Amino acid sequence: MLKLGVIGTGWITKQFVAAARATNAFELTAVYSRHEESAQSFINQTAPATAYTKMDDFLGSDVDVVYIASPNSLHASQALAALDANKHVIVEKPLVATAMEFEKLDEALHKKTSLYLFEAARHVYEHNFQVVNDFTHRQQIDGATLTYMKYSSKYDAFLAGKLPNVFNPEFAGGALMDLGIYLVYDAVAWFGVPDNAVYLPHFLKSGVDGDGVARLDYGDFSVTLITGKTTNSSLPSEIYSGRQTLTMDNAAELVTIKLDDQVLSTEKLANPMEAEAAYFAKAITGQDRNAFDKAWQLAKEVHQVMSILRTSANLDF
Numbered sequence: 001m002l003k004l005g006v007i008g009t010g011w012i013t014k015q016f017v018a019a020a021r022a023t024n025a026f027e028l029t030a031v032y033s034r035h036e037e038s039a040q041s042f043i044n045q046t047a048p049a050t051a052y053t054k055m056d057d058f059l060g061s062d063v064d065v066v067y068i069a070s071p072n073s074l075h076a077s078q079a080l081a082a083l084d085a086n087k088h089v090i091v092e093k094p095l096v097a098t099a100m101e102f103e104k105l106d107e108a109l110h111k112k113t114s115l116y117l118f119e120a121a122r123h124v125y126e127h128n129f130q131v132v133n134d135f136t137h138r139q140q141i142d143g144a145t146l147t148y149m150k151y152s153s154k155y156d157a158f159l160a161g162k163l164p165n166v167f168n169p170e171f172a173g174g175a176l177m178d179l180g181i182y183l184v185y186d187a188v189a190w191f192g193v194p195d196n197a198v199y200l201p202h203f204l205k206s207g208v209d210g211d212g213v214a215r216l217d218y219g220d221f222s223v224t225l226i227t228g229k230t231t232n233s234s235l236p237s238e239i240y241s242g243r244q245t246l247t248m249d250n251a252a253e254l255v256t257i258k259l260d261d262q263v264l265s266t267e268k269l270a271n272p273m274e275a276e277a278a279y280f281a282k283a284i285t286g287q288d289r290n291a292f293d294k295a296w297q298l299a300k301e302v303h304q305v306m307s308i309l310r311t312s313a314n315l316d317f
């Protein structure tokens, strides 16, 4: 059983802990929060564990794996500290806010080859993601349009004059970092690293992108990514192959995959984080270096593209 410690006590951490416990490979043993009450309340709502408000004590505990779901700009430094304390790490997307942060993590992992670090890009581990992957690696591709736009639960507060972390440039917020990254994962896994990429954002007054469109150039075809946090879109996503079109109801929440009128796969997950939790547990307990290398290489390519997209839009964190 892997001892799990968590950083951040928001709803996503609760969902991950539920998924991790459902695999029967993790037990929650430590919860870090800036506030004792938040840590205790989290424990009361999830499972018995020790509450910590000092990071050194938390990282000095006997946890095997640290899951990080703090604001984006804290991910890299907290992951580095966890590696330094000889813990495996699972970090919420986006793993890093800059290319330099990725390099530092890469270097740290080269020095600690027995430790694994995973970016929790949950949909990549789902069955339907593989269904699409099988299609794109078998068929000629002539282009794609991938969409993920959701009205943020924090947007009303932003409109009322508050500055939630996800809309704050100091915490590396914005649509590309929060939702666009799912689409970049899609594109890189399904089509590879593009020759060129540009991002055209619409900026909010805080300085982050509220929505935007990215164009990824693959030479023979191009892929359009549409993302946003200020409106809801029910546009399906499409991958074009000659006369055939593969359709997904949503490029980051892959429920139904169709090839023209034929349903290839349909899957509604009760907890969409279970597949990733199972993958991480299997890789860590089985010391499966290939499983880690595969995920790390994909993350590396995704963050190269993310960096190009940010640079093209002057989105510097």
Ligand SMILES: NC(=O)c1ccc[n+]([C@@H]2O[C@H](COP(=O)([O-])OP(=O)(O)OC[C@H]3O[C@@H](n4cnc5c(N)ncnc54)[C@H](OP(=O)(O)O)[C@@H]3O)[C@@H](O)[C@H]2O)c1
Residues within 6 Å of the ligand: 007, 008, 009, 010, 011, 012, 032, 033, 034, 035, 038, 039, 069, 070, 071, 072, 074, 092, 093, 094, 120, 122, 165, 166, 178
């Ligand atoms: N995979 C998914 O489906 C999914 C869904 C949602 C979010 N996420 C990712 O999860 C991460 C957290 O998202 P969120 O919406 O929960 O973020 P958040 O509410 O801004 O912060 C998450 C936690 O971080 C701590 N925190 C908040 N502000 C902080 C600050 N100024 N300094 C230090 N710690 C602070 C808080 O925990 P304490 O008060 O206990 O310290 C809070 O519960 C993000 O990276 C996001 O992209 C992933």
